[in-house]
Amino acid sequence: MALEGRHKFGYLTGEIPRLNPGDPQECVWKAEDSLLRSMLISSMELQIGKPLLYSATARDIRDAVRRLYSRCQNASRLYTLRKQVHECKQGSMDVTSYFSKMSLLWQEMDLCREIIWNCPQDGIQYSKIEEVERVYDFLTGLLS
Known part of the structure; x- marks a missing residue:
């Protein structure tokens, strides 16, 4: 809900794709993604979030969690x-x-x-x- 409320859910779904190196907005994208990774990791129990600390993107965290804890x-x-x-x-x-x-x-x-x-x-x-x-x-x- 927090991500949707801030219009950031697209980082997790890929609707807001990772920008190519050298793109003028790459810095902004990286900052937003880092914030989302932080939010995701801090909302998890330590034993779940700790192995995901070094995930490259918020979407990578989402995909890993989805694989591990799918329905x-x-x-x-x-x-x-x-x-x-x-x-x-x-x-x-x-x-x-x-x-x-x-x-x-x-x-x-x-x-x-x-x-x-x-x-x-x-x-x-x-x-x-x-x-x-x-x-x-x-x-x-x-x-x-």
């Missing part, structure tokens, strides 16, 4: 999130805080899944089933 390899993350949902209990939290915590877990799970529907009805049916499952998850941890 195709999210089975372990989905397992961890699913386990956290099952282990989440209201405990001393108020209901709003508990629901917010569960919602964040569900949202991250949604981001990890890549589902392609054959028709719009598939998505509608899936959403109904998922909503019921989430109600059960929520009730299971309520007042536990």
